[in-house]
Amino acid sequence: VSSVYLFLPCWYMSSLISLSSTKPRSKKSIAKYFNTKGRYEEVNTYLREDILAVNTSILQPPSAQCREIHLTAIIRHGTRYPTAKSITEMQEFYNIVRHNASGEQSWLQEIQTQWTMWYTEDMDGRLVQKGVNDLKHLAVRLSKLFPSLISEKKLRGGLIKFITSSKHRCVNSTLSFKAGLTFTDTLFEHAVNDALMRFFDQCTRFVQEVDNNPSAVTEWDKFKEGPEMKRVEEKIADRLGVEYNLITQDMAEAAFYLCAYEFAIKAVNSPWCQLFDEDDAKIMEYEADLREFWKRGYGHDINSKSSCILFHDAFSRLDKAARQPVTEPVTVQIGHADTLLPLLTLLGFFNDSDALTSTNYATQTQRSFRTSHMMPYAANLLFVLYDCGGGDLRLQPLLNEKPVTFPGLDDQQNSMPLYQDVRNHYRHLLSGCDFETECRLLKHPAV
Numbered sequence: 479v480s481s482v483y484l485f486l487p488c489w490y491m492s493s494l495i496s497l498s499s500t501k502p503r504s505k506k507s508i509a510k511y512f513n514t515k516g517r518y519e520e521v522n523t524y525l526r527e528d529i530l531a532v533n534t535s536i537l538q539p540p541s542a543q544c545r546e547i548h549l550t551a552i553i554r555h556g557t558r559y560p561t562a563k564s565i566t567e568m569q570e571f572y573n574i575v576r577h578n579a580s581g582e583q584s585w586l587q588e589i590q591t592q593w594t595m596w597y598t599e600d601m602d603g604r605l606v607q608k609g610v611n612d613l614k615h616l617a618v619r620l621s622k623l624f625p626s627l628i629s630e631k632k633l634r635g636g637l638i639k640f641i642t643s644s645k646h647r648c649v650n651s652t653l654s655f656k657a658g659l660t661f662t663d664t665l666f667e668h669a670v671n672d673a674l675m676r677f678f679d680q681c682t683r684f685v686q687e688v689d690n691n692p693s694a695v696t697e698w699d700k701f702k703e704g705p706e707m708k709r710v711e712e713k714i715a716d717r718l719g720v721e722y723n724l725i726t727q728d729m730a731e732a733a734f735y736l737c738a739y740e741f742a743i744k745a746v747n748s749p750w751c752q753l754f755d756e757d758d759a760k761i762m763e764y765e766a767d768l769r770e771f772w773k774r775g776y777g778h779d780i781n782s783k784s785s786c787i788l789f790h791d792a793f794s795r796l797d798k799a800a801r802q803p804v805t806e807p808v809t810v811q812i813g814h815a816d817t818l819l820p821l822l823t824l825l826g827f828f829n830d831s832d833a834l835t836s837t838n839y840a841t842q843t844q845r846s847f848r849t850s851h852m853m854p855y856a857a858n859l860l861f862v863l864y865d866c867g868g869g870d871l872r873l874q875p876l877l878n879e880k881p882v883t884f885p886g887l888d889d890q891q892n893s894m895p896l897y898q899d900v901r902n903h904y905r906h907l908l909s910g911c912d913f914e915t916e917c918r919l920l921k922h923p924a925v
């Protein structure tokens with residue numbers, strides 16, 4: 479057996495690894511450095527033992543009286559195939575390894591004689607079976623965590639509203655979430671809403687100033703050309719016994735993708751992962767984080783402002799629930815990493831004191847802006863509104879099923895702040911942050 483199946487218990491897994499013919503370069507798995515291509519189980523490792531495990535005592539309302547009355551969940555789609563562009567690059571790299579690499583290493587032999595390029599361009603970003611399970615299992619866990627709000631009965635009663643991006647992987651994720659709550663194949667309605675779930679495509683200023691503007695990501699480009707990445711490329715070339723100029727930055731990325739996708743989709747520690755040691759993986763992780771930082775995160779103000787429409791949507795629903803009676807107890811919204819990252823940024827999460835740049839890799843090793851932790855497949859942000867009686871309303875945010883505190887509100891004794899305090903904390907956004915205004919192109923750009 480050369481592949482290691484990681485759904486097995488840990489003790490069993492490690493014995494398999496030691497028996498495996500492909501001796502790992504290092505005992506440490508690099509799976510926690512896969513950025514937005516990472517498994518949810520790398521972020522919540524207890525799920526490797528029991529994918530339906532829930533710890534209800536993580537929620538600690540200030541009094542026994544508190545009841546949850548509304549929940550908004552913004553969820554990234556589950557595990558997906560690579561995009562057509564990545565598949566093309568993976569094919570190109572595979573060809574290099576097949577035809578140009580030489581060496582006796584068992585992992586290299588395995589790639590050259592046993593591994594087949596099974597990715598085809600038509601898979602283009604679609605949900606895989608593991609992705610279906612990601613959302614099904616998440617639905618089951620959330621129903622265990624919030625039984626009074628999320629259940630088959632509530633679903634059948636039409637009390638769970640679904641809004642999704644139009645992308646196939648998101649619609650399929652929506653159906654998968656529902657399938658986690660019911661075995662019947664009744665079709666429950668969902669609304670497709672790209673204005674809300676793919677706001678980044680519709681924010682003109684973001685598209686022009688960032689998404690279609692190469693100079694918005696110069697730090698990322700410089701890092702890709704820089705000494706850390708060069709070293710990773712050379713090490714890959716050395717391991718393959720090929721000339722340095724064959725391993726470009728794109729090829730290093732394709733190699734990392736091959737390792738990451740085989741792991742996410744098939745749960746196998748594939749021979750491709752032998753091309754990286756842990757130091758290399760950390761550099762690859764930083765490279766991808768740099769891109770997200772400048773394209774979706776704190777790099778440019780418009781990145782987060784493009785999510786104003788989603789921010790207001792969530793808070794207007796919370797306001798409505800706060801006024802009671804609650805007519806829409808649960809809203810489940812399915813989108814992308816590109817949907818969640820700008821919103822988390824707008825709310826101030828993962829805000830390091832220094833920007834990520836091409837030259838500060840070494841000083842950013844402890845950064846909080848780390849997409850491997852923030853944004854695996856099925857990443858989710860939950861807002862749970864509690865009624866604690868006598869007009870005492872509380873709002874608990876959870877990120878990937880863990881309670882978090884709103885940045886800047888964390889001087890509170892209790893991690894479950896008053897809803898009014900949250901509104902007050904974000905008052906500048908509640909009274910501004912207008913999508914139309916923010917996304918309008920400036921007629922006379924400042925020079």
Ligand SMILES: *[C@@H]1O[C@H](CO)[C@@H](O)[C@H](O)[C@H]1NC(C)=O
Nearest residue numbers: 524532533534535536537538
């Ligand atoms: C559940 O969460 C509580 C509170 O965070 C923690 O003290 C406890 O150890 C957890 N239990 C398990 C089984 O993880």
Ligand SMILES: *[C@@H]1O[C@H](CO)[C@@H](O)[C@H](O)[C@H]1NC(C)=O
Nearest residue numbers: 573574577578579720721724
């Ligand atoms: C790589 O292999 C291909 C196919 O055998 C060959 O045409 C090409 O010249 C090789 N490139 C290098 C740099 O060795």
Ligand SMILES: *[C@@H]1O[C@H](CO)[C@@H](O)[C@H](O)[C@H]1NC(C)=O
Nearest residue numbers: 604605606607610650651653
């Ligand atoms: C969702 O994706 C899975 C896995 O690719 C596929 O088998 C299934 O047919 C899809 N479901 C729908 C409703 O598209």
Ligand SMILES: *[C@@H]1O[C@H](CO)[C@@H](O)[C@H](O)[C@H]1NC(C)=O
Nearest residue numbers: 823824825826827829830831
């Ligand atoms: C992020 O941090 C910087 C400085 O540390 C601060 O000026 C900025 O307001 C913060 N952004 C958000 C959205 O909280």
